[in-house]
């Protein structure tokens with residue numbers, strides 16, 4: 001059966017299809033997903049512009065009710081939809097289920113936010129004039145999302161966009177159309193007016209680019225790679241379309257001489273290799289103090305030996321395959337480059353042949369690396385983490401900051417003074433202390449600095465900044481007669 005796109009409340013086929021293959025077992029075809037045409041995109045934009053006018057006026061309780069319904073259903077079906085997500089993306093089942101549940105929480109959180117929106121008022125500097133400052137929706141918001149968190153990333157954009165009265169056109173990543181389709185199917189059964197939420201799957205370079213360059217789109221929220229983000233920025237800037245970008249990373253985890261080494265090893269394992277290292281919050285640079293360096297490597301190597309690679313849906317799998325053959329080949333190329341450097345791979349980095357044909361590799365740990373090495377500068381998005389030996393806190397902080405990116409940074413230390421200094425000095429949008437770099441909450445801002453982000457922050461109450469625009473009204477009431 002062909003899974004179609006949701007345009008103006010109808011399921012419509014396009015002129016091309018995505019064959020959705022399970023990366024854990026390439027003989028398993030999850031389904032065929034239709035790609036929307038550029039004409040359909042044009043129709044969707046026009047429909048959205050109309051529909052948004054009704055949606056912004058239908059009242060905050062109506063918005064709250066739709067978002068609550070979508071959130072409740074996602075949470076109730078986390079098991080089933082998490083399995084689908086893991087099957088198409090390759091992350092272990094627990095991570096897939098957790099992601100869908102979290103996506104539901106974004107919807108219920110922003111359902112409540114729809115009711116909480118308050119404005120400002122003031123007296124004018126002129127007598128008998130009042131000022132009312134309120135937020136209004138942006139209009140039609142384009143959501144362009146990545147495959148690594150296909151449900152959660154899109155949900156933390158779609159939920160606030162709708163809560164604050166916008167219409168949404170969502171272009172999901174081509175590697176994960178099933179998770180997107182499942183969310184759209186839930187929307188199609190709500191009271192949301194046709195055209196307020198539309199799903200248009202398709203290629204990034206074609207449909208995604210056309211969406212970003214469209215003059216009738218009022219705002220674009222993008223999560224993906226730095227390179228694509230720059231393309232989106234250029235396209236949006238040409239129309240002065242508001243945009244926000246959440247991009248790549250090269251996150252450092254500093255392990256100090258006074259750290260709880262076992263806790264640091266557990267954080268490096270989860271932070272570097274869960275989701276096959278395909279997380280924007282992954283700690284791919286491990287900056288370990290010389291006094292605990294050897295112990296840390298020994299323990300992390302032992303932990304990786306027990307980190308079972310297997311089918312994403314198998315109960316004992318700790319790490320699934322990587323998302324696609326393209327990604328796998330890129331990763332293996334990085335392994336070759338590392339081998340030809342002065343660094344050393346202590347374990348992993350091999351292509352694995354398991355019972356089912358899939359995109360499997362073993363998690364790799366690199367030692368004796370320095371920050372100047374190309375694999376310590378580029379986002380590999382792979383289950384590969386590299387250790388750099390440091391001799392002081394100052395050196396760790398300097399190396400953590402010596403990167404083009406700035407999404408998350410972490411430190412393991414028992415020193416409050418060091419932890420506080422690190423929190424306040426590291427050049428990243430998020431910081432963790434004695435915790436993995438991966439793992440964030442939904443009610444607080446999320447985002448990075450430098451090449452990791454651009455524009456307003458996402459998540460939490462601050463999301464209102466991106467999805468609304470302010471209007472200042474001056475009102476003269478006159479004098480009572």
Ligand code: NAD
Nearest residue numbers: 145146147172173204205208209224225228246247248280
């Ligand atoms: P990607 O940039 O290849 O694709 C992201 C989305 O953009 C997809 O939907 C894709 O089809 C679309 N796209 C591609 N080219 C386009 C173009 N020219 N115009 C418009 N749209 C286009 O990224 P990906 O491989 O899907 O995801 C991995 C990347 O996402 C990594 O760099 C990762 O760090 C980043 N990421 C960042 C965050 C964050 O919050 N900072 C979260 C998750 C993922």
